[in-house]
Amino acid sequence: MSKIEREHTTTYGSRYFTKPVPKYEMPEEGMPARAAYQIIHDELNLDGNPSLNLASFVTTWMEPEADKLIMESIGKNYVDNDEYPQTEVIQNRVVNMLARLFNAPKEANSIGSGTIGSSESIMLGLLAHKWTWKKRREAEGKPTDKPNIVMGADVHTVWEKFALYFDVELKLIPLKKNVCKTTETEITKVMSSFSCISGLNEDIYTVSAEDIITQVDENTIAVGTVVGTTFTGQMDPIEEINTALLEIKETKGWDIPIHVDGASGGFILPFLYPDIKWDFRLEQVRSINVSGHKYGLVYPGVGWLIFKDRTDLPEELIFNINYLGGIMPNYSLNFSKGSSTIIAQYYNLIRLGMKGYKQIMENMQENAHYLASKLNGTKKFEVINKSITFPIVTAQLQNSEFSAFHLSEKLRQKGWIVPAYTLPANAEDVAVLRMVVKESFSKDMVEMLFNDIMDSIKKLEQSTEERIEYIDGKENPTLLY
Numbered sequence: 496m497s498k499i500e501r502e503h504t505t506t507y508g509s510r511y512f513t514k515p516v517p518k519y520e521m522p523e524e525g526m527p528a529r530a531a532y533q534i535i536h537d538e539l540n541l542d543g544n545p546s547l548n549l550a551s552f553v554t555t556w557m558e559p560e561a562d563k564l565i566m567e568s569i570g571k572n573y574v575d576n577d578e579y580p581q582t583e584v585i586q587n588r589v590v591n592m593l594a595r596l597f598n599a600p601k602e603a604n605s606i607g608s609g610t611i612g613s614s615e616s617i618m619l620g621l622l623a624h625k626w627t628w629k630k631r632r633e634a635e636g637k638p639t640d641k642p643n644i645v646m647g648a649d650v651h652t653v654w655e656k657f658a659l660y661f662d663v664e665l666k667l668i669p670l671k672k673n674v675c676k677t678t679e680t681e682i683t684k685v686m687s688s689f690s691c692i693s694g695l696n697e698d699i700y701t702v703s704a705e706d707i708i709t710q711v712d713e714n715t716i717a718v719g720t721v722v723g724t725t726f727t728g729q730m731d732p733i734e735e736i737n738t739a740l741l742e743i744k745e746t747k748g749w750d751i752p753i754h755v756d757g758a759s760g761g762f763i764l765p766f767l768y769p770d771i772k773w774d775f776r777l778e779q780v781r782s783i784n785v786s787g788h789k790y791g792l793v794y795p796g797v798g799w800l801i802f803k804d805r806t807d808l809p810e811e812l813i814f815n816i817n818y819l820g821g822i823m824p825n826y827s828l829n830f831s832k833g834s835s836t837i838i839a840q841y842y843n844l845i846r847l848g849m850k851g852y853k854q855i856m857e858n859m860q861e862n863a864h865y866l867a868s869k870l871n872g873t874k875k876f877e878v879i880n881k882s883i884t885f886p887i888v889t890a891q892l893q894n895s896e897f898s899a900f901h902l903s904e905k906l907r908q909k910g911w912i913v914p915a916y917t918l919p920a921n922a923e924d925v926a927v928l929r930m931v932v933k934e935s936f937s938k939d940m941v942e943m944l945f946n947d948i949m950d951s952i953k954k955l956e957q958s959t960e961e962r963i964e965y966i967d968g969k970e971n972p973t974l975l976y
């Protein structure tokens with residue numbers, strides 16, 4: 496590494512500092528706060544602009560009052576609930592609100608907790624199911640050495656991580672294209688997915704209930720399902736999977752729970768499609784995760800895990816810690832965590848209410864539809880998730896000599912972050928661009944993005960050289976979540 500790469504060189508004449516500042520070792524002497532701020536501030540200018548980042552589901556804007564509450568609580572450690580008891584009270588209120596939002600039965604004693612995000616929630620949810628399965632097997636005198644988990648390849652990578660980290664066999668079902676046409680008998684397979692109900696001729700890249708059923712067995716700790724897949728923004732047919740698992744419970748005696756990954760869809764479905772059954776109304780759905788920092792409309796750092804009933808979380812997994820004063824029950828992977836995002840979540844829930852969330856979701860949905868219709872109208876794209884159940888637009892290029900990766904790259908030059916990637920096994924031949932429409936993405940922004948897309952396409956079409964350079968060259972880059 497050259498000296499230039501290793502050090503911040505002097506800038507602004509000698510206004511802030513006169514000697515280079517090392518980047519990879521602690522400087523012997525500190526520097527004035529303003530100088531440190533300026534160095535870091537300038538360097539961060541190289542980051543993308545969050546408002547133009549259509550790759551990420553994560554909230555980039557909150558109201559000033561929420562910002563104020565966040566700053567007021569930024570120094571509070573959530574885990575110190577003895578010192579900050581009100582944060583825990585607030586967290587429990589949020590858990591209650593979400594359990595109700597997900598239609599937990601009145602007679603159930605639902606519990607849950609705030610986490611750092613859906614990844615932690617999913618790990619904790621599945622771990623609880625692993626324990627429940629193990630305890631049941633032990634009670635029956637059966638072996639417990641071969642737990643497995645069944646899900647489609649449309650799941651987020653955190654599910655694969657869980658299987659690896661917690662030593663559970665991963666039964667990942669490759670995707671196949673299920674075309675949703677009401678005239679075909681095949682269609683009954685995916686009938687409960689929204690796009691089929693709406694009668695759209697949509698390619699569905701999720702699993703079917705049949706796929707799941709052929710894979711489960713007595714060692715299956717849980718079936719994983721997703722509402723709002725990371726790849727295409729579609730949803731698994733959870734109602735059908737539930738029906739199939741109920742049949743298995745009756746005929747074979749295997750009580751296999753469903754965990755629903757509602758990272759992005761969990762805050763959408765209750766407001767936009769309250770009649771779609773994907774949640775605790777379904778008997779086998781025992782746990783749900785949702786990202787507060789996605790469509791929960793809070794800045795990064797908050798997720799939620801809700802169990803339908805207390806009995807779904809084995810007591811053995813709850814730690815009672817006493818070294819912060821008082822006895823505190825704890826079910827989490829990490830220890831310290833800021834309180835501010837939990838408070839910000841509560842702020843949104845009471846500030847917006849059901850009506851406010853619904854309006855925001857409808858607005859995002861409308862803007863996503865608008866973007867999809869503009870792209871479709873060009874005949875240069877085929878939108879995959881035609882029904883736009885969630886405000887995400889996933890589109891494939893049509894009859895194009897350049898790739899989705901190439902267009903993504905070109906848009907980046909204009910400041911837009913629109914990721915391109917291929918779908919998981921067995922749909923790797925489909926390369927898509929994904930645009931996540933957030934609250935802050937207005938119709939004006941859709942217009943600006945669309946114009947830049949068309950301009951980029953024009954330039955790509957004109958530029959033979961660029962085409963040759965990129966056509967085969969680009970591997971599937973890391974998908975930004």
Ligand SMILES: Cc1ncc(COP(=O)(O)O)c(C=O)c1O
Pocket residue numbers: 552611612613614615650651653721723724725756758759786798976
């Ligand atoms: C479907 C799905 N599950 C899980 C995750 C992980 O969520 P988090 O980033 O909140 O940990 C994501 C992230 O985008 C996701 O889309």
